[in-house]
Amino acid sequence: ATPTAIMVGTGLGAESGILIKGGETLELAHKVQTVVFDKTGTLTLGRPEVTDVWSHPSAIFRKDKWLSLIASVEAQSEHPLAAAVVAYAKEQGSPLMSARNVEAVPGRGVKGMIEEFPVLIGNLSLLKESGLSLQPEVTAILDDFEASGKTAMIAAIGREVVGILAVSDPVKQDASSTVRELHAMGIDVWMVTGDNERTAQAVADQIGIANVMAGVLPGDKASKIQQLRGQGTVVAMVGDGINDAPALATADVGIAMGTGTDVALEAADIAIMHGSTLGVVDAIRLSRATIRKIR
Numbered sequence: 001a002t003p004t005a006i007m008v009g010t011g012l013g014a015e016s017g018i019l020i021k022g023g024e025t026l027e028l029a030h031k032v033q034t035v036v037f038d039k040t041g042t043l044t045l046g047r048p049e050v051t052d053v054w055s056h057p058s059a060i061f062r063k064d065k066w067l068s069l070i071a072s073v074e075a076q077s078e079h080p081l082a083a084a085v086v087a088y089a090k091e092q093g094s095p096l097m098s099a100r101n102v103e104a105v106p107g108r109g110v111k112g113m114i115e116e117f118p119v120l121i122g123n124l125s126l127l128k129e130s131g132l133s134l135q136p137e138v139t140a141i142l143d144d145f146e147a148s149g150k151t152a153m154i155a156a157i158g159r160e161v162v163g164i165l166a167v168s169d170p171v172k173q174d175a176s177s178t179v180r181e182l183h184a185m186g187i188d189v190w191m192v193t194g195d196n197e198r199t200a201q202a203v204a205d206q207i208g209i210a211n212v213m214a215g216v217l218p219g220d221k222a223s224k225i226q227q228l229r230g231q232g233t234v235v236a237m238v239g240d241g242i243n244d245a246p247a248l249a250t251a252d253v254g255i256a257m258g259t260g261t262d263v264a265l266e267a268a269d270i271a272i273m274h275g276s277t278l279g280v281v282d283a284i285r286l287s288r289a290t291i292r293k294i295r
């Protein structure tokens, strides 16, 4: 493209809240054949809220007591899910206690000690990794929450499952129309997430995304992008979080949500300042139009 066409394109983008770093990006974006979206905070609002709590009938503590212990461990985690648990506990009037040896297990959950009790909260892999297992009745409850698109966190105290907390993170209003438009433009759409398969699939179904990579550990998003590129397709990655940054840098075109973390914005080639996923459609359209003008 001529420098003038690039300048015009970049300017038009900026007017509609799409910041494009450099002319090469604008030229490359028209070739994108595959768009991979991060789930949490990109397709969803990224403001998870606790919607359901199931308490094990034979738990060693009553619900308000175990909630206190769990929230006290989560209070030392920076994960958005942790914030949801802490907010819920406060709402319920459950006091926070002091937790020791709190350790975040990336992509799985957190564990720590309160008084003489080991406390953990997270997904099934965290539970298994810690040598705990789920009774079939508990698994059934977990399955139900996940089938409805909620993220279910298992809480265990003193090596016994005490309950399950389900969290919902609503899908952004424009997510489905974004996917529809991308499909109409001949582009394949994927979703990548650290969340479990069933929750991820339920959310993808709501939005109309057919290709899902779930249970991807924070360090593995970039290699998933590299795999797709290895199949010869030009890939755009759209994300908002710290753990999306390597994937944004690995993609042919990295697109960050302006509502996300600075680390993601720095790693990206394009920033969508208004946070609507439709910005992805606009950016690719703009690039196509810019290239067309000069041919």
Ligand code: ADP
Pocket: 039, 040, 074, 077, 079, 081, 082, 106, 107, 108, 109, 110, 121, 122, 123, 151, 152, 153, 192, 193, 194, 195, 196, 216, 217, 218
């Ligand atoms: P995402 O890609 O959706 O942001 P992560 O990779 O950060 O997800 O986490 C994956 C999964 O690990 C979560 O869906 C949750 O089940 C579990 N998990 C991670 N951190 C926590 C936490 N602080 N409390 C409870 N569960 C957690």
Ligand code: MG
Pocket: 038, 039, 040, 041, 042, 239, 240, 241, 244
């Ligand atoms: Mg995210």
